[in-house]
Amino acid sequence: xxxxxxxxxxxxxxxxxxxxxxxxxxxxxxxxxxxxxxxxxxxxxxxxxxxxxxxxxxxxxxxxxxxxxxxxxxxxxxxxxxxxxxxxxxxxxxxxxxxxxxxxxxxxxxxxxxxxxxxxxxxxxxxxxxxxxxxxxxxxxxxxxxxxxxxxxxxxxxxxxxxxxxxxxxxxxxxxxxxxxxxxxxxxxxxxxxxxxxxxxxxxxxxxxxxxxxxxxxxxxxxxxxxxxxxxxxxxxxxxxxxxxxxxxxxxxxxxxxxxxxxxxxxxxxxxxxxxxxxxxxxxxxxxxxxxxxxxxxxxxxxxxxxxxxxxxxxxxxxxxxxxxxxxxxxxxxxxxxxxxxxxxxxxxxxxxxxxxxxxxxxxxxxxxxxxxxxxxxxxxxxxxxxxxxxxxxxxxxxxxxxxxxxxxxxxx
Numbered sequence: 001x002x003x004x005x006x007x008x009x010x011x012x013x014x015x016x017x018x019x020x021x022x023x024x025x026x027x028x029x030x031x032x033x034x035x036x037x038x039x040x041x042x043x044x045x046x047x048x049x050x051x052x053x054x055x056x057x058x059x060x061x062x063x064x065x066x067x068x069x070x071x072x073x074x075x076x077x078x079x080x081x082x083x084x085x086x087x088x089x090x091x092x093x094x095x096x097x098x099x100x101x102x103x104x105x106x107x108x109x110x111x112x113x114x115x116x117x118x119x120x121x122x123x124x125x126x127x128x129x130x131x132x133x134x135x136x137x138x139x140x141x142x143x144x145x146x147x148x149x150x151x152x153x154x155x156x157x158x159x160x161x162x163x164x165x166x167x168x169x170x171x172x173x174x175x176x177x178x179x180x181x182x183x184x185x186x187x188x189x190x191x192x193x194x195x196x197x198x199x200x201x202x203x204x205x206x207x208x209x210x211x212x213x214x215x216x217x218x219x220x221x222x223x224x225x226x227x228x229x230x231x232x233x234x235x236x237x238x239x240x241x242x243x244x245x246x247x248x249x250x251x252x253x254x255x256x257x258x259x260x261x262x263x264x265x266x267x268x269x270x271x272x273x274x275x276x277x278x279x280x281x282x283x284x285x286x287x288x289x290x291x292x293x294x295x296x297x298x299x300x301x302x303x304x305x306x307x308x309x310x311x312x313x314x315x316x317x318x319x320x321x322x323x324x325x326x327x328x329x330x331x332x333x334x335x336x337x338x339x340x341x342x343x344x345x346x347x348x349x350x351x352x353x354x355x356x357x358x359x360x361x362x363x364x365x366x367x368x369x370x371x372x373x374x375x376x377x378x379x380x381x382x383x384x385x386x387x388x389x390x391x392x393x394x395x396x397x398x399x400x401x402x403x404x405x406x407x408x409x410x411x412x413x
Contacts, residue, residue: 001377001413002349003250004294004304004338005063008330009056009259010312010359012371012390016320024361025372025389028324030331032339033353033374037388040351040376043398045406047356047371054368055160056312057233057261059356064269064305065246065407071268073235074154076146078264082273083140085148087237090191092152092198094234095261096137096145098122098226099161101210106169109161109316110143111226113282119143122218122226129212130205137229140260142281147205147231155180155195156202158232162316163365173206174199174231188236202231242270243303247411253303256293258285262307271305272297281309283326287333294334295341298349308334315359323361343378350377350413353388354406370400377413 011025019027047059049068057075062068076093080086087093098111098119114122120139127137138146159172176195183189193201209229219225244250255266256274258281263273276293278286285308294306308330314323335353342349354373357366372393374385383397398409 002298002302002347003352003410003413004298004306004342004349005352005354005410006330006335006338007060007063007305007307008311008327008353008355009307009309010315010357010366011327011330011355012358012369013315013323014358014360014362016362018320023390024320024323024327026391028327028331030327030388032331032335033388034386036335036339036351036353036376037374037392038386039382040374040380041383041398042372042374042385042388042393042396044370044393044396044400045354045373046400046402048368049403053160053163054357054366055233056259056356056366057265060262060265060307062403063354063356063406064243064265065404066240067404071238071240073238075233075261077235077238078268079140079144079146079260080138080148080264081267082260082263083138083146085138085146087148088150089237090151092149092154092234092236094147094149094158094202094231096147097161097230097232098143098145098213099228099230100224100226101169101228102225104168104170105166106161106164106172106230108165108224109230112222112224114143114226116141118218118226119145122213122216125216126209126212126229130208135201135205141258143226144260147202147229149198149201151192152198152201152234153189153192153195154235156199156234158202158234160232161230165316165364169228174202205229206231238268240268244270247303247407249411250303252301253305254297254301255305255307256290256297257305257307257309259307259309262305266305271303272301282313283310283322283329285310287329288337291334291337294338298342306334311355312359315361316364318361318364320361348378350375350410352410372396373398373406375410375413380413
């Protein structure tokens with residue numbers, strides 16, 4: 001049996017007043033998700049281990065069956081892998097957003113939804129003036145880029161900018177990890193600068209980036225200015241088994257996503273990275289192209305991880321209508337064509353649908369709460385759940401699973 005996970009990033013939500021106290025999954029027209037829930041089995045999944053922030057890098061890694069305590073190194077190393085940067089053992093790789101600051105506060109985490117071309121121009125400009133033998137700025141996708149610092153420490157506290165909309169930015173500058181004491185026998189830490197020195201260096205880069213970006217012609221006349229970098233979620237080179245090593249029935253697999261960190265997880269998981277033209281990570285992404293890419297991958301691969309970012313971005317923007325639309329697009333333009341195609345195949349295909357975490361539109365940030373999931377394949381014995389949403393799946397036959405238990409159940413078929 002082949003397997004495909006279709007993940008709507010941040011799709012889960014809370015009850016919203018303007019929708020009659022329904023969640024967005026309850027309110028949206030999701031014919032195919034509801035049908036697969038009715039014909040399949042459902043449950044809820046805890047995707048974030050205790051002690052971890054509810055980031056997509058944490059949740060997606062757990063969903064794919066990994067023990068975060070053994071493999072987690074932050075977003076930076078994952079995104080480095082996805083853009084083809086081969087980390088050295090002494091590198092610290094940090095996700096580097098280009099964001100908007102105004103009136104002393106973080107106004108958004110995306111600099112006004114930069115295109116990749118615009119982000120590339122600004123990152124190259126910053127690397128020209130701030131880069132050196134120790135510091136490098138490397139282009140990623142849209143507003144999501146990479147900062148690499150040689151011999152820096154990962155034991156720092158960085159605030160994810162999407163978690164702090166409309167908050168003052170200065171108190172959120174980088175700090176050394178409280179209570180961290182270097183272990184002299186830890187080879188990964190040998191030869192690295194202190195956590196305090198690393199924090200000071202990054203904060204200096206933030207301040208100098210603001211001076212440089214304020215003068216860049218790109219920001220002239222823009223109402224929403226891309227006027228600061230914001231590094232966060234750094235780490236060293238990860239050590240991960242492949243999906244095939246964990247689940248020997250997977251001989252070949254692939255990942256489809258517009259997002260660097262998901263591609264990076266796929267890289268370390270031994271999955272082929274499939275890039276789809278027009279895949280943007282926003283509600284205007286190429287849904288049909290991603291669905292077709294998944295179908296083509298399933299012809300040759302045993303396992304496909306299809307990730308769609310749009311609902312998460314809409315949640316961060318607090319845009320109810322756009323998030324509803326992104327959920328309905330996922331249903332009609334991704335799930336429908338994949339289901340209609342694979343349900344005709346002789347070889348059975350097992351489909352799982354879930355978010356990685358909630359990104360509630362009224363909070364505009366990730367929260368660490370269980371997410372609903374469904375698993376369907378031809379011939380599966382269904383449970384009593386009739387629709388797919390956060391409330392209905394509480395009654396699902398899988399109950400409440402934790403972390404890598406989901407992948408264990410999914411791959412049983």
